[in-house]
Amino acid sequence: MPLQDVKSRHRQIMAEISKIGLCLPGSLVERTTRCGSPSCRCHADPSKLHGPYPTWIRREGGKTVTRTLSPEQAERYKLLFENSRRLKQLVAELEALSAQVVSHTEGWDN
Numbered sequence: 001m002p003l004q005d006v007k008s009r010h011r012q013i014m015a016e017i018s019k020i021g022l023c024l025p026g027s028l029v030e031r032t033t034r035c036g037s038p039s040c041r042c043h044a045d046p047s048k049l050h051g052p053y054p055t056w057i058r059r060e061g062g063k064t065v066t067r068t069l070s071p072e073q074a075e076r077y078k079l080l081f082e083n084s085r086r087l088k089q090l091v092a093e094l095e096a097l098s099a100q101v102v103s104h105t106e107g108w109d110n
Contacts (some may be wrong), residue, residue, distance in 0.1 A: 001097075001100060003101070003104070006097055006100065006101055009093075009097060010094070010097060013090050013093060013094050013097075014094075016086075016090055017087065017090055017091075020083050020086060020087050020090075021079070021080070021083055022080050022083065023080055023083045023084035023087055024056070024058075024077055024080040024081050024083075024084055025058045025059075025084060026056055026057050026058025026059070026065075026081075026084075027056070027057050027058070027081070028054060028055070028056055028069075028074060028077070028078065028081050029054075029055050029057060030051070030052035030053070030054060030055070031051055031052060031053050031055045031068075032049035032050060032051035032052050032053070033049060033050050033051055033053070034049060034050070035050055053068050053069075054068070054069045054070075054071060054073070054074030055067065055068050055069065056069055056077070
């Protein structure tokens, strides 16, 4: 990619990053569970587990943190998870562009 195109794409990426709002790390997943009652249907039939429950899972200080959300919370925070995914994509593209520029500048791409 010509240097002018790289600079242009760099500006586009930075402009898009500046428009991203709050970001939540981790993942929003749907989980099903077994309860503590041995006589409950969830113990007899695995297809009859309780849930699904929206759950936010993330790493914090080297540990996995899990928080069960209400359906309303899951809907409210969905955009924040999407923002986080988009930010990671843009940063990865920015890193790839940077590596391309360095390789070209140093003559390593020949």
